[in-house]
Amino acid sequence: MLVRRLQDLALLLLASLLVLPVAAVLVSWLQWDAASAQILREMAGTVLPGYAWTSLVLCVAVGAGVAVVGGGAAAAVTLFDFPGRRLFEWALLLPLAMPAYVVAYAYTDYLQFSGPLQSWLRATFGLQGRVLPEVRSLGGAALVFVFSLYPYVYLLARTALGERAGHLMEAARLLGAPLRRRLRSVAFPLARPAIAAGVALALMETLADFGVSSYFGIQTFTTGIYKAWLSMDNRIAAAQLATVLLVVVATLLGLERRAQQRMRFAGGRGARVGSAEAQPMRLRGRHAAAAFALCTVPVLLGFVLPVLFMLRPLAAEWTVLPWDRFLQWSFNSVRLGAISAALAVAAALLMAFSLRRAPGAVTQGVVRLASLGYAVPGAVIVVGLLLPTGWLQQVAPTSGAGAWVTATVLGVVWAYLVRFVSVALQSVQSGYTRIPASVDDSARMLGAAGFGLLGRVHWPLLRRSVLAAGLLVFVDVMKELPATLVLRPFDSDTLAVVAYQLARDERLGEAALPSLALVLVGLIPVMLLSRALRTRS
Template identity: 75%
Template sequence: MPLRWLQRFFLLLILVMLCVPVLAVMGSWLQWDVVTADILQQMGSTVLPDYAWTTLRLCLMVALGTVVIGSASAAAVTLFEFPGRRVAEWALLLPLAMPAYVVAYAYTDFLQFSGPLQTGLRAVFGLEGRVFPEVRSLGGAAWVFTFSLYPYVYLLARTALGERATHLMEAARLLGAPMSRRIREVALPLARPAIAAGAALALMETLADFGVSSYFGIQTFSAGIYKAWLAMDNRIAAAQLATVLLVVVMVLLNLEHRAQKRMRFSSVRGARAGAVEAQAAPLAGIRLAAVWVVCTVPVLLGFVLPVIFMLRPLAADWSVLPWTGFVAWSYNSVRLGLVTALVAVAMALLLAFSARREAGRFTRAVVQLAGLGYAIPGAVIVVGLLLPVGWLQAVAPDTRIGYVMTATAFGLVWAYLVRFCAVALQSVQSGYARIPASFDDSARMLGTAGFGLMRRVHWPLLRRSTAAAALLVFVDVMKELPATLVLRPFNSDTLAVVAYQLARDERLGEAALPSLALVLVGLIPVILLSRTLRPGSRR
C-alpha cells in the first residue's frame, strides 16, 4: 500500500507540473481588466487580422510544399528501383538535423542584397539593384519551413508505402494496371493518412516557431504573443492570445491522432496482401532523371547548401569567430540538455511503468497529458509558467518564486520538461511494447513485484529505449529557442540563443559557428533513425 501511494504521489506531481502552463493560459480569461481589454481591442482592430492572415497563408504554403516534396520523395524511394536509391533513403532525412532558424540564417547570409551571390552577379553582368526577391519575406519563410520540415511527411509516407503499397502495387501490375493508375488508385489512397499526419506535425512546428518569424520580420501569432507580452508589457493579453494558438494546435493534434489511427487500420488490411512478392519498378531514361531530381533537390536545398553557406564565413575569416565564448555557450547547452534528459527519462519510466502496472483512469489521464506536451508551442509554455509567478508575487511580494523561475535554471528545465517529456515517453513506451506481459507474470510468481519488477526485469530490456529517449530530449533541448530566450538565467546564453542574437545583429559570419554546432548535434538522432529504418535492422 505505501508503494502504491508513493507512486500516485509522483504521478500527481507530474500532472501538476505538466498542467500548470496550460491551466494558467486558459485561466487568464478569468482575469479581465480595462487595460487588457483595451490592448486586445486595439490589437484586434489593427494587427490581429494581419497575424491571423499571415499565419494562415504561411501554413497553407508550408502544408502544400511539405506534402508535395515529402510524398513525392517517399514514393520515389519506396516504389521504384534506381541507382542511388539506398543513399537517397537516408539522405532525405538529413534536413531533420537543421533547425529552421539556422536554415534561415544561412540563406539570408548568402542571398541577401549584400550577400556574395547578388554582389557577384552585379559585378559580372553589370546589373543594378536587387537581383533576387527579398529573402526575409513570407515566401522566404515558407521556403525555409518547407525544406526543413518535409522529412515529417517523407518519413511517415515512406513507412506507410513500404509496409503496404509495394505488395498491392505488384498485385495491380499483375492484373494489368499501368503505372499511373497504380500510383493514383493504390499508393496514394494508402499513404493519405500518413501524409495527413506528417503535414499536421509540420504545421505544429510552423505554428510553434519563433526564430524564423522573428528574424524575417513575419508577423505570425507567435510573434504577436511576444509583442503583447514584452513590447506592451501585458502578460494577460499575451496569455489570451496564446489560447488561440493553443486551440489551433490542439485541432491539428487531433487530426494527427485520427490520421495515425487510420494508418494502423490500413496496416492490418494491407498485411493480407503480403502473399504477393513486392518488387520495386526499375526506371530508365527520363523517368530515372526525374526521380533523381525529386530525391536530390530537397537534400541540396534543405541541408547541403545551408551547410555550405555557413562554412563559407568560417573559411573566409577565422578571426571573426567567437571562439572564446563558444566553450561557455556549449557548456550551458550541454548542462541544460543533460539535466533535462535525465529528469525526463525518469518521469517517462515512471509514467510508462505505472501505465503497465495499473491502467486506471488517473494513470491514463496523466500519461495522455504528458504525451500532449510536445504539441504545445514554446511561447505558450513560457507565458503559462510566468503568469502564475506574477499572480503569486502580487499576493505575496516577499516570495522568491520570481527569482527561482527567472534567475536560476529551474524555470527553464521546467519548461523543457513540459515540452519534451512526451519525446522521452514515446520512446520508453515503444520499448515497453516489445516486452511481453508474460515476463511480468513470471516475475510475480517468483516473488518480484513493485519497483523490483522494474529494476530486475524491465530495466535490462529498456536500456536501449531509455538511451534513445535521453538522446532525443538532449538534442531537442539544445535546439530549443523560444523558452530559452526568455527564461534563461542572466549570463547563461546557449548555442541556440547566441546564434539567434548574432544573426539578429547581422553578424551572420559569427553566427555560423554555434549554428554548425547545433547541426552536428542534430545529426546524431538522424543517423540513429536512418539505421533503425534500414531493412533488416533490429527494432
C-alpha cells in the same frame, strides 16, 4: 497499498507540473480587466487580422509544400528503383538535423542584397540594384519551413507505402492497370492518411516557430504573443493570444491523431515490398533522372546548401571567432540538455512503469496529459509559466517566486520538461512493447515486486530505449529557442540563443559557429532513425 498511493500521488504531482502552463493560459480569461480588454481591442482593430492572415497563408503554403515534397520523395524511394535510391533513403532525413532558424540564417547570408551571390551577379553581368527576390519575406519563410519540415511527411508516408503498397500495386499491374492509375488508385489512398498526419506535425512546428518569423520580420501569432508580453507589458493579453494559438494547435493535434488512426489499414503483416513478387519498379532513362532530381532537390536545399553557406563565413572568420566564449555557450547548452534529459527520462520511466503495472484511470490520464506537451508551442509554455509566478509574486511579494523561474535554471528546465517529456515517454513505451507480459508474471513469482521489478527486470531490457529517449530529449533541448530566449538565467546563453542574437545583429559569420554546432548535434537522432529504418526493412 501505501506504495500504490504514493505512486499515484507522485503521478498527480507530475501531471500538475506538466499541465500548469496550459492551465494558467486558459485561466487567464478569468483575469479579464480593462487594460487587457483595451489592448486586445486595439490589436483586433490593427495587427491581429494581420497575424491571423500571415499565419494562415504561411500554413497553407507550408502544408502544400511538405505534402508534395515529402510525399513525392517517399513514393520515389519506396515504389521505384533508380540509381542512388539507397543513398536517398537515409539522406532525405538529413534536414531533420537542421533547425529552421539555422536554415534561415544560412540562406539570408548568401542570398541577401549584399551577399556573395547577388554581388557576383551584379559584378559579372553589370546589373544594378536587387537581382534576386528578398529572402526575408513570407515566401522565403515558407520555403525554409518546407525544406526543413518535409521529413515529417516523408517518414510517415514511407512507412505507410512500405508495408503494402508494392504488393498491391503489383496486383493492380497484373490486372492491367497502367502506372498512372496504380499511383492514383492504390498508392495515393494508402499514403493519404500518413501525408495528412505529417502535414499536421509540420504545421504545429510552423506555428510554434519564433526564430524564423522573428528574424524575417514576419508578424505571426507567435511573434504577436511576445510583442504583447514584452513590448506592451501586458501578460493577460499575451495569455489570451496564446489561447488562440493553443486552440489551433489542439485542432491540428486532433487531426493528426485521427489521421494516425486511419493509417492502421496500412499496417498489416502481409507481403512486404521486398518480397519477390513486389519489387520496386525499375526506372531508366528520363524517368530515372526525374526520380533522382525529385530526391536531390530536398536534400540539396534542406541540408547541403545551408551547411555550405555557413562554412563559407566560418572559414573566412576562423581566426577572429570567439572560441573561448563558444566553449561557455556549449557548456551551458550541454548542461541544460543533460539535466533536462535525465529528468525527462526519469519522469517517462515512472509513467510508463505505472501504466504497465496498473493501467488505471489516473495513470492513463497522466500519460495522456504528458503526451500533449510536445504539441504546445514554446511561446505558450513561457506565458503559462510566467503567469502563475506573477500571480504568486503579487500575493506574496517577499516569496521571490519570479526569481526562481527567471533567474535560475529551474524555469527553463521546467519548460523543457513540459515540452519534451512526451518525446522520452514515446521511446520508453516503445521499449515496453517489446517486453512480454509473461516476463512480469515470472518475475513476480520469483519475488520481484514494486520498483524492484523495474530495477531488476525491466531496466536491463529498457536500457537501449532509455538511452535513445535521453539522446532525443538532449538534442531537442539543444535546439530549442523560444523558451530558452526568455527564461534563461543571466549570462547563461546557449548555442541556440547566441546563434539567434548574432544573426539578428547581422553578425552571420559569427552565428555560423554555434549554428553548425547545433547541426552536428542534430545529426545524432537522424543517424539513430536511419539505422532503425534500415533494421526494420
